[in-house]
Each structure stands twice: as structure tokens, then as C-alpha cells.
Amino acid sequence: MAASAALSNLKNSSPWSLSWTISFPSPFGSSVAVPSLSRRASSSLVVMAMEAKPTVLVAEKLGQAGLDLLKGFANVDCSYNLTQEELCTKISLCDALIVRSATKVSREVFESSGGRLKVVGRAGVGIDNVDLSAATEHGCLVVNAPTANTVAAAEHGIALLTAMARNIAQADASVKAGKWQRSKYVGVSLVGKTLAVMGFGKVGTEVARRAKGLGMHVIAHDPYAPADRARAIGVELVTFDEAISTADFLSLHMPLTPATSKILNDESFAKMRRGVRIVNVARGGVIDEEALVRALDDGIVAQAALDVFVEEPPPKDSKLVQHENVTVTPHLGASTMEAQEGVAIEIAEAVVGALRGELAATAVNAPMVPAEVLSELAPFVVLAEKLGRLAVQLVAGGSGVKSVKVSYASARAPDDLDTRLLRATITKGLIEPISSVFVNLVNADFTAKQRGLQITEERIVLDGSPENPLEYIQVQIANVESRFASAISESGEIKVEGKVKDRIPHLTKVGSFEVDVSMEGSLILCRQVDQPGIIGKVGSILGEENVNVSFMSVGRIAPRKQAVMAIGVDDQPTKETLKKIGGITAIEEFVFLKL
């Protein structure tokens, strides 16, 4: 009998072969939000809601409406122009950080937070100033405000386009310098000219609409944009080479990524029409700035109008900024009163929601799960975590869990079931009982990978009504020994299976034994020879020790052969109580498991 194994401390019997050193002491207490989820599940999805008021550091100027919204929920520390060192020092006292584009949220910032930083809010679109990998590794959610400054950026793009074409900035400076140079500042017309919009997303689309209104012929290049969206506003999607080689004007609207970095370079300038004009309100890094200076000097590029730069602010002696054919603004695309109020509200709502434990609609480094899907999946999320917890506690110490298979049985079409949330919570259940790592939706996949834990998912397609998202979930751990031999299935893996009944998770299978026990509190699993009186004996030992039994279920192969008894208990039995259960002659093995 495995009585001693049953009593052993779970942490000491860690089945992981790798030791894990990063720990995230959570400052948060129990959950308060997401009414459709149980307290435990909602608290663990992305960010745990907190008992005390959280602290939000606002590191760049934010619209008043957003600040007011934040102040209703959190202590707000507005500290602008912090050096990296000052930011790293302050961050360990903050639960959330809000920035615009000027603050570098580097790996060092996440490391300095000591696990307290749970949300970074980017008050704007571009998240290239936030180290997303570091955020994800630290389980920190990054949210942005992707919609509120779209029109402002598009309007600024059009302002630069028209100002450049008519030499407005240069002519203005000249008049103010006392000159009157009418022939020097003859411009070019826009009507009938071809504008190539590079990046046909939110801003690019709005620029395209406006440029069409100015009578321009608009084409666009965007490898990921749907052709019908472009067609709907009369824009043709073309290849990169076609766009740059046919355009009179190029307007850049793609994000800065490794793929778009320096996408305009010597090679691409060489393919452009002589006299092309370029507008950039996206990111400085999408242009090789030195190559642009060469193209301007050679006359390939007639003019450029730039709102963004590789280095901001650019060096005072920047050849690009000082070039007479270049018009510049200091990253003003999003800077209208209206956009800044909108962005402030959008980011404040996202940060407060995330701190409350809600899944953020504008999450950048976590799967976005719509509210209605979340509500439907909520009880299965709880089930998934508990099955993960249970399965890993059944692994014998030193086994080294490497491979877990999760099967989802459902009558739904495969693309009608988003399992990312379930996979994340199973991972949480598998990892948290045996380590101090805080696992959430943000870092679940990363954490599993770090530990060399491979989680494969499989769909079991069932006939019947697709009303329920899932019929049952099965978790199997391969190539391990078990502390409870009966949990090993015929095919040799630890196998547990569960269902949701009346929104409560139930354990319905252990190894080859069918049981039915609600997954609340803790669980005792016993294997015994099926005979009269055993249930009574175990029940009375627990009763004598004042341990309340919530559920009891027996699964057996055949009458009078081996049976597995699953007993749900509200309280943790003492070692002595468990010893007494182990002492019952018919009981061959048992384990005590915390759910």
C-alpha cells in the first residue's frame, strides 16, 4: 500500500526534472470580478484582482478623462520624464504602468518589478517600445489603445502630404525670415497622382479614403489585408515592388517589426520613380535613414515628410532632419485634443479591466477571448485547471513530466471551439502545485516551453447537440510513474477525465475506472477489493475525525473485483486519519489530492 506516498509533501515529490528559479510573489489576494467565473478561475486568468488599491504609474502625459477613470480605482502616480534607472526603481511598487511612445519598457523594467507589475498599458498603437517577450515571460499583460488615434494619425499624414507638396513649412520659414520667394516654392499637384499606401490597416485605410477625396489614384500594399476591404473603398492591393515602382507618393502605415525594419533601403529606393515623395507617420525604423539621405541627395526622392525617427528626438545635427527637402514634425500623429482624450479613456479602461481580472479586448500578448465565449467556457476553465492539478499530483516523484496530451470531446465544429484558454489553465494546474511560478494566460505557453513540457491537444468529435461547448476533457501524462497505480490507463499513461455538471466540475474517470465526484475541496482516491462495508468504514473514520465528506463514488471493473473509490472532502484529514484509512485491510493503495 502506498500510504507513505500519500502522505508525502507534494513539493518534495516534484515530478519535474528541471528546477525553476524565477518566482513571482503575487501581491494580490482573492478575486472580485468576472461574475460569470468562479473566484478562483477569474483570479487566475490574466491578472489577479487585488485586495488593496492597486498602484498605477503613469509615466507620460495622459488625458484628464483617463486619469480620472484610473483614480476611481487605483492610486495614481504621475511621474514623467523618468530615466530608465528611476523607472526601474519605482516599478517594484507598481501594479500597472502606462506609457506612450517615449518610454522604453525594457526587460530590465520587468526584472526590476519583482513580479508586482501585472499590466503595461500603451496609450497608443505602436508597442515597439515595450519588450513583449520579457513581458510575456514575466506573466505581465500588455494592452494598447489601438483605435482612438487612428483618425488623428491619418489627418496628420494628409497634412504632411499636402504641406510637403506645396512646400508649406519651407515657405513659412522663408517669409518669416523676411524673404518673398514665389518661384522657389512652386509645388506639385496631388490630383491624378498615384499614392501607394504601405500598410493598409486602420490608419492606412483612413489615409486612402482621404487621398481619394483629393482626387488621387490610390493603391496599397499590405500582405495581410483582405482584398475585399480594399476594393470596397476603390483601392487596389498590389505587391511591394509594384507599389514602390509606380507611386508618385508613398505613405507608410505599417508597424515596426523585424520584417518591416528598414523596409525602405538603398535597394528599394533604386526601384522607385525618380522624384517620388515619401510620408512617414508610422515608425522611423521602417526607413533606413542614411539610405534616405542618399536618395534625397541623388534626387531619387524629391521630398520627404517625416513625423517619426529611429531616434526620438533625433540628433540636432541629423542630416535627414536638416535636409532642405525634408519636412519634419516631432511625432505629432496622435497629438490632437480629441485623440488624446480618447486614447486616455481607452487605455485607462483596458488597464482597470485587466487589474480587475477581466480579459482585455486589446491584449497584445495574450489570446483575446470575447466575453460571450468566456462566459460559456467559464466552468470548463475551472474543470481544466483542476484536471491539470489532479493529474500532476498523481505523478510519482522523480518521474519528470515532459508530455501531456489534452483531449477535448465536443459535438462542435473544431473551429467553433477556442481551446487556448483551456490549454492555459490546464498548464497552470499542471505547474502551480509543484512550483512557485505564477502562471496565467499570458505566460502559460512560455512557462510550459521553459520547463520542457510539451502539451498536445486533440479533438474528439462527438455526434449530438453542439449546445454545450464540451462534453468532457481528458488529461493524459505519458512516460511517468504514478503515486496511485490505478490512475494508469490500459495504454500506460496517467489518465483523468472530467465533465461539467450544472456548471460544477466533476471528475468522471481515473485510469480505467469510472467515478463521479464533484471537484471541490480535496479528494481521496482509494483502490480496494470490492466488498461490502468498505465505504462505511472509510466514512466512519473520516466522520470520527470530523472531516466532512462532500461526495463519494465507486467505480469498479466487475462486482467483487478491484474498485476505485473517490471521496470528496471539505477539510484536510490529518496524517493519522489517512493512516487509519490506509490500515483498512481491503484498501490496496490510496492518495490524498488537493484540488
Ligand SMILES: NC(=O)c1ccc[n+]([C@@H]2O[C@H](COP(=O)([O-])OP(=O)(O)OC[C@H]3O[C@@H](n4cnc5c(N)ncnc54)[C@H](O)[C@@H]3O)[C@@H](O)[C@H]2O)c1
Ligand atoms: N505618428 C503617430 O503618432 C502614429 C499614430 C498612430 C499610429 N502610428 C503608427 O502607424 C502604424 C499603423 O497604425 P495602425 O493603427 O494603422 O495599425 P494597424 O495594425 O491597424 O495597421 C498596420 C497594417 O500594417 C500591415 N503590415 C504589417 N506588415 C506589413 C508589411 N511588411 N508591409 C505592409 N503592410 C504591413 C498590417 O497587415 C496592418 O494591416 C503603426 O506603426 C503605428 O505605431 C503612428
Ligand SMILES: O=C(O)[C@H](O)COP(=O)(O)O
Ligand atoms: O503608435 C502610436 O499610437 C503613435 O505613434 C502615438 O504615439 P504617442 O502616444 O507617443 O503620441
